[in-house]
Amino acid sequence: MPDPDPLLDLAPVLDHDVVVVGAGPVGLLLACLLAQDGIDVVICERRRGEDRRSRAIGIHPPGLDALEHAGVATAFRTEALALHGGDVLSRGRVLASLDFPEGRRVLVVPQQRTHALLRERLGALSATALRSGCTARGIRDEGRFVRVTVDADQGRRELTAAFVVIADGVHSGFRRELGMGWDRRPGRAVHTMLDVDDPAAGTRALLHCEPDGLVESFPLPGARRRWVLRGDRDGVAEGFRTAVAERIGTDPDIPDDARPTAFVAAQHRARTVVRGRTALLGDAAHEISPIGGQGMNLGWLDADRLASAIRIALTHGSSDLREYARRVPRSARAAQARAAFYMAMGAPARGLPLHAREALIRALGSAPLGEWSAGLVTMGGL
Template sequence: MPDHDVAIVGAGPVGLLLACLLAQRGIDAAVFEAREGADGRSRAIGIHPPGWAALDAAGLGPAVRAEALALDGGEVICGGRVLVSLTFDEHRRVLILPQHRTDELLRARLSEIAPHALRLGRAVTGVQDGGAVVRVSLETTHEATASFVVAADGVRSGIRRRLGIGWMPRPGAGGYAMADVPDAARGARAQLYCEQDGLVESFPMPGGRRRWVASDPHRALDDAERFANAIHARTGMRPELPAGMRPTAFRAQQHRASRLVAGRIVLVGDAAHETSPIGGQGMNLGWAAAVRLAAVIERSLRTGRADLGSYEKHTLASAARAQRRSLFYMTMGRPARGPALPVRNAAIRLLGTAPLRGRTADMITMRGTG
């Protein structure tokens, strides 16, 4: 008999949510995480309809809604003119909550329903599929065994690499700088500035804060003054960064694993697909996949057959759609000058017209993704 029904490698938001879903089904899931503590960075902040549906399924919906800021909608702006204005109804609501707080709520929920499931400071150094049982090699102890192993160990997944699974680049890459600053005066709407010198995003956050993101292809905005000056030059707005704060520079990229299943080992979340954070889809995409995977694992354990093909097919197709959306968002936010600028702006305005407004809101909020 294996030690566990499922071993999950990685205690990020997707691994934790999957563990909660499995534990609710009475499935013994152990989560192995190399880090001793939690990641305190805010990172992903948007919880789209597929995401809050997944959190509801894990019993976390009320706790998240109690703390999150509900985004009313937003505007796309260029040169001081509103190109598109959208309002989100309750079916398209986007909740805003920093990822570190979402992780804390997920950890608390897992502790409530499976007190000993989370194993911190337990780095996984290898996995070996033995047919009916998968052996998990651990850095600090000998090993653990499980009927299934789920790699939720992120974009740089060691398990994916050890299995020799391809990591295919997809179109859509760019440099950005980001800072979360105090700002309680601008309400619960988002602004996207598609300016001639590049994209600026402004998102409200709980606790009277706001996230600013600026395209930064040359990695020049990692200084507070340059960051604020660039945003002011593009939008006329100047975020006030607290003393000593430096913007976080990052590069958005897109990849997709060539396959997600190797026997009884399966990839999920960022280990399966890297989606540009522009558009805020990655975490929600992983959560929707975790809901599918939990149901497939439960059925496989019940029947004794490792039937993961439907999960792989559906998840890869969903990732491909999300990556196409992200590429579109990034393309619309690129610098545009001369004749290209009014053409681009006309295309954006078209998305806000009455015949397309509902579909545009669905696309932005990931409604219907699953």
């Protein structure tokens, strides 16, 4: 048990126990976990409206466990499409088929619905916790507490809190200002994404590890499908459709007015995730390639761990977040290694490297290793 903070009795009356900067899915989950334990938490979110983009869609079993702890898992199960498994193909042949048992299935929920469900849960726990249109401008650790300068409708003011959590994403300005570092890790490529209507989407993911590069096909709720193509076909439906057709051998049903969006899949990790009473969370702490769908789920795992650490620290009058600081980099390293492997399996390849890759995929899907591989894909062990 950590020793009580000898300065605790000298601390002023604080505005809040915790201030969270950023109301993405990870910051929202942390706020839910804290609020349901009676901890006074507020989220400063500069955006006023909903984020309508649909980026992260997969909820892995560890992520669902964190949602369960926040009392919102049932709402997600109700709306989700459950993936029963996935097939890995190359050059028209199925190399491996992985089945997800009922208790380890991946749930698919568009990210805008994830935001909405978490906001609803937080609103039910604390009607005033989420402060939209509130921009954090500065953070100063006073030792006994932290000051956060914010701009909101009532003008510029300062908030004081026992802890501040930075959950403002990959491009976090506060991470840079606090000198917490940002190191590139292996795994980087450009991909293009497109969601389209597809009544025959089914309940299995298809991963085409083709000579010219990866094509992913994921069913979405509401009879829709997500296509992900390795390479840049930004904004051009015809070019995207042609590239997919050339790689997988069939013409996908993609309308002419569709607008695919390119993105860079990259990986970074902060050198430290805790400095005094300030902690990094989610994408501010580690960027995980979206190939493999681990980023949001890992952020939720971190949120669950951080909520526990903050709860203990507040109870015992401590500022000790060292256990969180130890565990986050460890999990991030493992997730990034898996993501780098997934990206390597989807890189363009010819000749001997292609044959070696196909043999490895067959082995990973074989009877002795298939169950282990399914656990790896669904974030087992993180």
